[in-house]
Amino acid sequence: MRQVSDQARVAAEQELARLREAINAHNYRYHVLDAPVIGDAEFDEFLRRLRELEDAYPDLVTPDSPSRRVGGKPLVAFGAVAHSVPMLSLGNAFSEEELRAFDRRVRGLLPGEDVSYVTELKIDGLSVALRYENGLFVQGSTRGDGTSGEDITENLRRVKSIPLRLGVGLSGSPRPASLPAAAGGVFEARGEIYMPIPEFEALNRRREAAGEPAFANPRNAAAGSVRQLDPAVTAGRSLDSFLYVVIQVQGRPPADTTHQDGLALLRDLGFKVNPEARPAGSLDEVIAFCDIWREKRGGLRYEIDGVVVKVNSLDQQRRLGATSSAPRWAIAFKFPAEQGVTRVRGIAVSVGRTGAVTPLAELEPVRLAGSTVSRASLHNADYVRDKDIRIGDWAVVQKAGDVIPEIVRILPERRTGEEREFRMPETCPVCGSKVVREEGEAAHRCTASLTCPAQRAEGLLHFASRLGLDIEGLGPAVVLQLLESGLVTDVADLYSLAARKDELIALERLADKSASNLLAAIERSKGRPLHRLLCALGVRYVGGRVSRVLARHFGTLDALMTAREDDLVAVPEVGEKIAASVAGFFAEPRNQEIVEKLRRAGVNLREPGGPRVGAPSSLFDTPVPAPAPASPLAGKIFVFTGTLLTLQRREAEELVESLGGRAASSVSARTDYLVAGREAGSKLDRARELGVKVLTEEDFRTLLEGWT
DSSP states (O other): OHHHHHHHHHHHHHHHHHHHHHHHHHHHHHTTTSSOOOHHHHHHHHHHHHHHHHEEEEGOOOTGGGGGGGOOOOSSOEEEESSSSOOOOOOOEOSSSHHHHHHHHHHHHTTTTTEEEEEEEEEEEEEEEEEEEETTTEEEEEEEESSSSEBOHHTTOOTTSSOTTOOOOOOOOOHHHOOOOOOOOHEEEEEEEEHHHHHHHHHHHHHHTTTTOOOSHHHHHHHHHHOSSHHHHHHTTOEEEEEEEEEEETTTTOOBOOOOHHHHEEEEEEEOOTOOOOOHHHHHHHHHHHHHHHHGGGSSSSSSEEEEESSSHHHHHHHHOSSSBTTTTTTEEOOOOOEEEEEEEEEEEEEETOOEEEEEEEEEEEETTEEEEEEOOSSSSSHHHTTOBBBHHHHHHEEEEEEEEEEEEGGGGGOOOOOOOOOOSSTTTTTBBBBEEOTTTTEEEESSSTTTTTTTHHHHHHHSSSTTTOOTOHHHHHHHHHHHHOOOOSSSGGGGGGGHHHHHHSTTTTOOOHHHHHHHHHHHHSSSHHHOOOOOOOTTOOHHHHHHHHHHHOOBBHHEEEEEEEEHTTTTTHHHHHHHHHHHHHHHHHHHHHHHHHHHHHHBBBOOOOTTTTGGGGGGGSOOOOOOOOTTTTOOEEEEEEEESSSSSSHHHHHHHHHTTTTESSSSSOOOEEEEEEEEHHHHHHHHTTEEEEEHHHHHHHHHHTOO
């Protein structure tokens, strides 16, 4: 029996070796050569059989197994990795003259020597360092501050164009002669992780459909995807790579060869190298290469923002050396933002999920940076006024960062006198409610936060949140279905769902039990105290703390609704901005209708222990509750970045404010905490630069324990 078992194990070991070789070869063909020879179904069958055998014989799983590219446990945090050689930034050139000045500096430091260059496309992605030991991928890190970066090894294992073992190429092909040297000790290379444009566009479509914010550009999407604490998220993002330099071979710098030789070595070892790199014997050839790609870049499947020019000889590179921040032997020629001239056909306005009314320029279609642009955000009324943008104007437009369309300037010399000035609407174009601009704010907002269709989904989610009426089971997917089916048009309609249970059960995500649980949660929410209802209604500036103060002071919603601004300002902790917001909210007829529907549904409109209805003479003599003991958030400034999994961003900010802290939108030296969710971006980098304490979402919730 033991012999049969041993034979099965040997057979499994041999089959695993064959499967790994085949899968790696097909991965190489697909992700590096772009030349697959089998279909997805056949490839998936290879992977299925590999996992089946590895599950049966877990001790036979190898570090370079293709199964390590998917799944994996979420990381607690990213550790720090010290770079063996600093990852310096490149100096920039923005004109032909600046490129010629770079060439003169190089030749001046190498008098009498022949100098040749290599020109490469400057990929707009995230720089990474890769380390291999004895041929196996052991560590990957970000640039960080140049001397150390974040350990993102597990996430880089999910980038399929990065080999887990050096020398993995076409099945059956001879190993390159360079492999023994590279695989015998430490090998380190550097490159760029990027997101192809089609994958970026598909990702943004998925995020918008899920009600999540879109990424601004492919670089941000790539950086956010690589900095995921859950490697499975990275695995699902279709990232790619180009490697561009060898740093160490067997633990030593490369021998006296050329940069071109290094690129050839990277290709031999199975890395993906950008195919457009070219040698240039003179600066005129460099400039010609830059000119060609300035025109052709729109046809690429990935974003580039310039050309990198490097001295080809590694010996000359070493002798040229570097400044404290950049090598003297390389420079980045940055493309100017591509501009075009078009006409402003009209100015429309859109209403965001928080009620912000934003003007939008409708343009005659113009081709920019590889895509057709027909709209550009005008941000707010001040922006339109400051740039003097009129309907009918001719304007210079560009893509900011080659991604976001913007109007650079108008061309007044082309005006005919028929152009029309734009004015912000006084009523919401979606629901007809009043549009206001509060003092000190740039944005205009629709006042019907509860009934405006553009704001309903966000309003419903906030209404059901922990700070609001805490309706368990009413998440984004369910809210979307309730709105699309017409079962709910405002928050008060939630309380009529019990009479429509059959229709509720018919929704995709709600079976009988789920629907019953949701209806029970809605019924329980009727008894919440007034301060929870006030917070749930989403009145601007009325978070957890202010809602408690107002509810205790007025005692009933009726008393609060009839209070004048002067009465509100007299309440401790309520300033003019809050008072104006509260008074304006309850003056809106549509909001009054919602309150009446809530009353008829039996929702509680009183605060326990508050003043009795019908006792206006003593209304403002009611003492404000004694201050609670100081919470750990009191006086602290919080900034949130990325996607939170268990809280809405607005809910988290209001939790902070309800406990005496302050939520800010940007990181500064005064920030006490940055709470980093998934896909944290530039705010996280800024926080680290300033030494601001970074909390995970779990850390934040731990901080709140006992206070919410």
